[in-house]
Amino acid sequence: MLLIGSMNWATTRLKGNFLCPHCGKNSNFRLRVSRPFLTLYFIPVIPIGGLTEFVECRGCKNSFEPIVLSSLMMPTGSNTLVTETGDGVEASxxxxxxxxxxxxxxxxxxxxxxxxxxxxxxxxxxxxxxxxxxxxxxxxxxxxxxxxxxxxxxxxxxxxxxxxxxxxxxxxxxxxxxxxxxxxxxxxxxxxxxxxxxxxxxxxxxxxxxxxxxxxx
Ligand SMILES: [Zn+2]
Known part of the structure; x- marks a missing residue:
């Protein structure tokens, strides 16, 4: 019997500090990219969807949209990035x-x-x-x-x-x-x-x- 399933494969694209809306203070974050994969015997084999980016706070482990890294929410002096293309545009x-x-x-x-x-x-x-x-x-x-x-x-x-x-x-x-x-x-x-x-x-x-x-x- 074939064991077919799906999973999200996530990799880290960027690390740094941000003002976490949940912790209310400066915390470490990881900008992660996740893509759903079809798995065979728990091994990811075929990508089945587009890439999704999210920001994970290392403190509270909550995930946020990438917009959370925009300059408005960054504490001053800790800007290590961000050259977003398109995604940084305000959501309607x-x-x-x-x-x-x-x-x-x-x-x-x-x-x-x-x-x-x-x-x-x-x-x-x-x-x-x-x-x-x-x-x-x-x-x-x-x-x-x-x-x-x-x-x-x-x-x-x-x-x-x-x-x-x-x-x-x-x-x-x-x-x-x-x-x-x-x-x-x-x-x-x-x-x-x-x-x-x-x-x-x-x-x-x-x-x-x-x-x-x-x-x-
Ligand atoms: Zn947090």
Whole structure:
């Protein structure tokens, strides 16, 4: 019997110091490049996706998007790099929204049809443009390959989004969380952490949750 599987093959491209959004202080990082491979007997044989870059903090082990290394977030005097091409461009709101949705979807390790249906409906309601299954699927694979965590992502996204956009992000995340029926206590606790990272007031959070319900029917 052939044992076929898949794995992410990651290599380090760059090392240095950065201001870690999670640790809140200067920490060592590794800029890593990961690519999914099809494996045969646990040996990577065929690359099955594109390259994904992510920044890993050596202190807290959290992963962040490469944008975290931009000059705005680097402590002065420790600039060892960064000559990003293209990737360093600020993400649009649509990209951040899609990523936030994908992160919630992959959080529990399995993506359900209900989540896919709801994700597309939420996105279309907010952006007023259709979202293809393909792009949604690609984004889910990308955030997994990046080993991106929801809170790490939000800590960088919060810096480039305005207040109204942040409210829409939390609304979408809440909506996806409720796709499989109710929201568990653990999920709710992490949504509240998201709300705090985004700097959204409790009343606004409640209002956002209420207005999400109209999209769920
Ligand atoms: Zn850290």
């Amino acid at each position: 709101f649509e990209e951040d929204l899609l990523k936030a949705i994908a992160l919630i979807m992959v959080e529990d390790g399995q993506v359900t049809e209900d989540e896919i249906r709801l994700a597309r409906r939420l996105y279309e309601n907010i952006v007023e443009e259709p979202l293809s299954r393909e792009l949604l699927g690609k984004t889910c694979s990308a955030v997994r390959a990046q080993q991106l965590r929801t809170l790490s992502f939000l800590s960088t996204a919060a810096k480039r989004r305005n207040h109204e956009e942040k409210q829409l992000l939390i609304q979408a995340m809440f909506g996806i969380s409720s796709a499989d029926g109710g929201i568990t206590a653990g999920r709710m606790a992490s949504l509240i952490q998201c709300q705090q990272i985004l700097g959204i007031h409790e009343d606004e959070f409640k209002r956002a949750i209420e207005s999400t319900e109209q999209w769920l029917v």
